[in-house]
Amino acid sequence: MIDRKEIIDIVQDYEPDKIKIGAVASHSALDVFDGAVEEDFRTFAICQQGREKTYSHYFKAQRDAYGRVKRGIVDEAVMLKKFNEVLLPENQQMLRDQNILFIPNRSFTSYCGIDEVENDFAVPIVGSRNMLRSEERGIDRDxxxxxxxxxxPFPERINDPQDIEELSIVKLPHAVKKLERGFFTAATYEEYLKKSEALLKQGVITQEALDNARIERYIIxxxxxxxxxxxxxxxxxxxxxxxxxxxxxxxxxxxxxxxxxxxxxxxxxxxxxxxxxxxxxxxxxxxxxxxxxxxxxxxxxxxxxxxxxxxxxxxxxxxxxxxxxxxxxxxxxxxxxxxxxxxxxxxxxxxxxxxxxxxxMSTGRRIAFEIRRAIEMDELGRIVT
Ligand SMILES: Nc1ncnc2c1ncn2[C@@H]1O[C@H](COP(=O)(O)OP(=O)(O)O)[C@@H](O)[C@H]1O
Ligand SMILES: [Mg+2]
Known part of the structure; x- marks a missing residue:
């Protein structure tokens, strides 16, 4: 895990009036950029080629001579072949040079990898870097x-599919659609067998994922x-x-x-x-x-x-x-x-x-507002990791 102290030092070298809000251009980035613009920040989108136009073209910002936004929300868009190139040392350096405060979203952690986010991404993250891992279902301390x-309260876990006695949900990743779900429901062990066999045959799930699936009571x-x-x-x-x-x-x-x-x-x-x-x-x-x-x-x-x-x-x-x-x-x-x-x-x-x-007050705006307050209070170090 990158030492928080290292990140606080980076933030202390930032020029407060040049701070920009950056995010991987996916997931919730539009809300984050919209909020940032509302709170008078410049925005920086980290795009992947082939899925960049939403940010670089359609929601591109236009500002007047005084820097006021007339249209859109994305001030700058950097184009990467793959999102995970944001981890390259030269790209991290660019983000720090641009005084970027980085807002993590699920695309960032999914495409860049949790280990890399924790250990290699030396850019100030607004939020808790160490908590991002907790949403990886099935790991220790998830x-x-x-x-x-x-x-x-969370839905009761069923350890063995043979114990399925009422409607339950089986949570496992999709075999083909990377990052998507291969969830299914079953109310009995027989239904579990029938459905899992069909999904295995259709290539929707793999046996390995099925063996490691979390089964829990379905909340109606x-x-x-x-x-x-x-x-x-x-x-x-x-x-x-x-x-x-x-x-x-x-x-x-x-x-x-x-x-x-x-x-x-x-x-x-x-x-x-x-x-x-x-x-x-x-x-x-x-x-x-x-x-x-x-x-x-x-x-x-x-x-x-x-x-x-x-x-x-x-x-x-x-x-x-x-x-x-x-x-x-x-x-x-x-x-x-x-x-x-x-x-x-x-x-x-x-x-x-x-x-x-x-x-x-959207979530994106609330994040930017928090950053604005932290800058004014000279407390940025308390909201980054
Ligand atoms: N125990 C449950 N009972 C009923 N529905 C559930 C349960 N767990 C998940 N779901 C349904 O499955 C969807 C995705 O579940 P979630 O655990 O959030 O998966 P992911 O981690 O892929 O986001 C939810 O939006 C909800 O509709
Ligand atoms: Mg979910």
Whole structure:
């Protein structure tokens, strides 16, 4: 792990009025850049050839003679053959020369690799570098481990597929679609065998991934992803904020639920098992009396994170939950960074974030606002790792 002290030294050499916000141009980068522009920062997109035009062309920024943005959000776009070239020493040097504060997202960790992010990427990250690993399901001290330590509710684990007695979800990676899921559900061991055999035959999953899959109870109820924010530099008011809530569109699950039952039953074998590839987001609110529970869950998570993953959560994080029929929350995933669904609140802000801040406050803007405050307080070192 890169020593935090080394990163703080780098930040101390930055020229405060030249600081730019950078991110790998994917996942939630638009929200991050939009927020940065709102808070008067220049933005820097690290693009991969072939998927760069969203950033370098369509959302490119145009500024007037005074530097005010007239249009768009991306001031500079650097083009790499592969995202992981951002790790090359000369590219890291370029980022530091540009006074970049780097906002980590899931594309960054997925394409660059956790070991590399921890050990080789000597660029100031806004957030907790050491926590990024916790979302790698199945490793030591992953997010389930942390949830257990925190005494937080998560879907009960089923250790042996033969013990499946009610609807359960089997979580494993997709064999072909790199970085996607090969999840399936089963209510009995027989169904598990039948479905896993079919998916193996179709090449959707591998035996090795199946052997290492996490099986857990399926929570029947709506999904709420809570986009939270924790500010270590806030001294007067709550350090914890709820900014907003999103939920996801997933292929082909969402297609299945839009079919009437008779049509679902006549689907072909290869269409029967829905896939869970995220392809869009929607916004929601939560029944007001349940908000108190969400704050409690988040506070416990923050406490456990600071105990077991010093310095703990810094900035945005996302609790991904299901609620059952008795209004119990189950956390099935945690993103210790900006969540994947915050574009739904881009520019217009989140309902809760706007209400707290009396202004349009998306996650991207909240990050930039935190950086702005830290610069003004001369406390940048407290929000980078
Ligand atoms: N225990 C569960 N009960 C019900 N649905 C679940 C459960 N776990 C995951 N899901 C569904 O699967 C989707 C992806 O799960 P998640 O654990 O977040 O995977 P990933 O790590 O790939 O994001 C969720 O959006 C949710 O719809
Ligand atoms: Mg998830």
């Amino acid at each position: 997010y389930y481990w942390l949830l257990e330590k925190a005494g937080l 109820g709506p999904v709420f992803n809570f986009d939270m924010f924790y500010s270590p530099i806030e001294e007067e008011m709550s350090k914890l904020e709820i900014l907003g809530i999103d939920w996801r569109f997933e292929t082909s699950l969402d297609g299945h639920v839009r079919l009437p039952a008779p049509q679902q039953i006549t689907l072909a074998e290869h269409q029967l098992t829905p896939e869970y590839t995220v392809c869009g987001h929607n916004s929601s609110t939560l029944r007001e009396s349940l908000l108190e529970d969400v704050f409690m869950l988040a506070e416990k998570y923050i406490d456990a994170a600071s105990k077991y993953y010093d310095p703990g959560i810094i900035g945005p994080f996302c609790l991904q939950t299901c609620i059952d029929k008795d209004l119990n929350f189950y956390i099935y995933d945690v993103a210790p960074r900006v969540g994947g669904g915050t574009n739904v609140h881009m520019s217009v802000g989140h309902p809760y974030g706007n209400t707290i801040w009396r202004n349009n």
